[in-house]
Amino acid sequence: MNYPKPIYIPQTTSTNVSLADICSKGEADNLTSVYSSFQTDGRGQRGNKWESEDGKNLLFSFVIFPKGLPAKEHFILLQITALALFDTLTEYTDGISIKWPNDIYWMDKKICGTLIENDLSGMNIERSISGTGVNLNQKIFRSGTPNPVSLSQITGKEYDIETVLYKIMDYVNGYYGMFCNGESETIRKKYFDAIYRKDGFHTYKDDNGTFEAMIEDIEKDGRFILKDKEGNVRKYLFKEVSYII
Template sequence: MSKYIANKLFNDKISIYVTECLSTNDFLTNLLKRNKIREGDSVITDYQHKGRGQRNNNWSSERGSNILFSFLLSPDLIVNNQFYLHVIISNAIIKSLKKINLKGKIKWPNDIYLNNKKIAGILIESFISGKKVQSSIVGIGINLNQKIFKGLNATSVFIEKKKVTKKNAFIKILKESLETEYFNFNMNMDIRIKKYKKLLYALNEIKKFKSSSEIFYAKIIDVSHNGDIILNINDKQKSFSHGSISLLED
């Protein structure tokens, strides 16, 4: 069952509400393939049967408790600058949490942390034409009112604030932050990236990482303009691309 509700996400576009789906990103991808959506159109659901994050990691969420939504963007962006999307989406989520007095951090490459626990995740899937990004589907999951996370290093707005937050109210805050960040997309990107870097989780701390061949410890010192994380390993700087390593919890 689905219904259409009006909203102001990206110039009064349409948001589709579905009680459940496989994943909100897949839902929009199917519509995009049939030319049924425009930039700014979105889908929101109460439950995903196959919600996922980067590298096909599962995203587990209690039915009806959290924010699960995706939207379509058509950014004026070359392929080499795809990281800019991660910057503006991450900054928008941090800004939204700040508006309710919560201070989040950005865990490279696609999670938002609060008090050393995951509170939100981002999944951006882009469609490329030549050297340009033709369109991007942005998926955002935010732990809002879930009270228990069995076996997961996670938290929620409810756990942090000790009270229920109205979903529609926070979605409105989030959409306003996303609009502001996106409609100023090409302005002051260097400043935005500096802000992103200052918000990095575990910046200048030694953390455990996993590559395809080993587990190692390194200090997080920077993120490059193309989104690579820069680590200090045995007093030598080395950069790693998105997907080549993962940051592990101790």
């Protein structure tokens, strides 16, 4: 294991907050991670809350201190997290994909959500904390979230939270090593190959309404490139377009 042993915190507001506190005290090395049985204020993208029954799921965060990574190239860090989750869950079931930019789906249902928070020093990223909730053993979701699913619901089995965490962190360590060795383009290609609804036309929505399009590419900065049925190329940054599921 080429990373610090994960730190267990029984309960926290959020694992991102706990890890940020550890980092602020100078007590975190690269790939330090924390995990918890329960979050009182688990956060998702767009200010959403992350529902997780106490002790049932994997709630964790890890930190990367990238050296000399320009803020405009932050998307590579998101890809590292997404691919580590994708590879781990693919060991347990078929049908896993990455829904742009960083949700993990099984078929048309969400099994993981990630929130990445970056701190800058000048034009570069000084610290990046990636926090993820993985639905492992929860059987019932009550929050009204439209399409959650757990690994246990998919397979009918129960999973050891620490075992899954260590698998994920092994993959994170591997992909981070690739990044450090200058293999970002290989990571980008693997990410694109794993993308949700990569083939064929599907329905999307932007500020102008709904439309059908196919995924043309995902650029280095994370820009989502679609081509609609009229042949128009549409380019989107985060939150500018959504899937219709």
